[in-house]
Amino acid sequence: MTREGGIARQLILSADQEALRTAVRELLSDHCRWTSVLARVESDAPYDNGLWKRLGDLGVTGLLIPEELGGSGGDARDLAVVCEQLAAFVAPVPFLGSAVLATAALLAVRQEPLAQELLRQLANGEMTAALAIPATAVPGAALSRTVLATDGMLTGTVTPVLDLAPAEVVIVLAWDAGDPALYVVRPHDETAAVTPISSLDLTRPLCSLDLRAVP
Numbered sequence: 385m386t387r388e389g390g391i392a393r394q395l396i397l398s399a400d401q402e403a404l405r406t407a408v409r410e411l412l413s414d415h416c417r418w419t420s421v422l423a424r425v426e427s428d429a430p431y432d433n434g435l436w437k438r439l440g441d442l443g444v445t446g447l448l449i450p451e452e453l454g455g456s457g458g459d460a461r462d463l464a465v466v467c468e469q470l471a472a473f474v475a476p477v478p479f480l481g482s483a484v485l486a487t488a489a490l491l492a493v494r495q496e497p498l499a500q501e502l503l504r505q506l507a508n509g510e511m512t513a514a515l516a517i518p519a520t521a522v523p524g525a526a527l528s529r530t531v532l533a534t535d536g537m538l539t540g541t542v543t544p545v546l547d548l549a550p551a552e553v554v555i556v557l558a559w560d561a562g563d564p565a566l567y568v569v570r571p572h573d574e575t576a577a578v579t580p581i582s583s584l585d586l587t588r589p590l591c592s593l594d595l596r597a598v599p
Contacts, residue, residue, distance in 0.1 A: 397465065405465045407442055411435075412473040424476050425586045431550045432476045440509020445483050448491065453500060454507035474587050478512050481547025486513035489555045489566060498568060502553060514551035514571070516542040516593050531595060533560035538567060543592035548578055554593060569595065 397405065415435050424430050439445055444466055449455020456462070463484070470479055487506055490499045490513075505511040518528035531540035538558050548554065554569045571578050577594040 397461070401461060401465050404442075404462060405469060408439075408444065408466055408469040409472075411438055411442065412469060412475055416473045416475050418474070421474050421476055421587065430476055430587075430589050431478060433550075435475065436477045436512070437509055439477060439479075444479070445509035446487075446503075446507030447483060448487050449503050449507045450494075453494075454504045456507075476587065478514070478547035478550055480588075481514045481545075482506065482512040482551065485515040485546065486551075486553075486555050489515050493566060502568065511552050512547070512550050513553045513555060514545055514548045515555050516545045516548070516569075517557045518542065519544065527557070527564065529559045531556055531558040533558045533565070533567065538569065538595045541592060541594045544581055544583075544590035545593050546588065546590060548591040548593060549580070549589055556593070556595070569593075 412435075415438060416432070420432075424432065436445065443456040446453075446455035447458040447462055447466060449457070451457040466479070469475075470477070483506070487503070490503050490506070493499045494503065502511070502513065506513060516531075518530050530542050531538055538556060540558070542556065545554070548571060551571055554571045556567045556569050557564055558567050559565075569576060571593060575596050577596070579592045579594065581590050581592050583590040
């Protein structure tokens with residue numbers, strides 16, 4: 385609820401959105417206790433893969449992906465509903481990194497066959513992804529050319545990257561002959577290095593991605 389000019393405003397949800405909110409809340413109530421969240425913060429397994437799979441069964445992992453690509457075909461209101469519940473329970477899942485940021489990047493190039501293939505895998509939660517872009521990539525700011533593409537090989541470092549640790553693929557913004565383009569990288573190959581870095585929010589792990597001549 386928000387206030388403007390002394391008048392309270394509340395988001396009006398459709399019946400489907402109310403059902404989505406209830407389903408997500410009930411799932412998190414059963415499988416995302418605060419004690420387990422705290423325990424994960426202090427462990428080597430900060431993400432709950434079982435919970436991510438259950439969210440996939442609800443269609444949450446592919447919320448923004450069109451139905452023709454196996455997703456739920458949701459919109460910004462659906463996203464707000466899910467984010468509200470995930471935040472309330474501090475759910476240890478890579479929703480923002482995979483289902484929002486990486487998915488949005490792939491949707492921007494959805495005409496590409498590889499993008500369509502990856503979106504289908506993201507839709508049901510069988511794969512997670514992350515988006516690696518310069519930290520200065522905000523509206524109005526110049527993009528830092530942190531990763532270069534030379535003869536099809538990527539070199540450079542991107543930090544910080546959200547939800548990189550569990551990601552099977554990373555969508556990387558790189559420059560080839562001065563032009564920006566998106567590349568798909570397998571972050572746990574021997575040519576790439578994933579290094580945890582300090583985060584002010586211990587429930588949201590961050591990493592750096594170091595690419596050493598990645599094809």
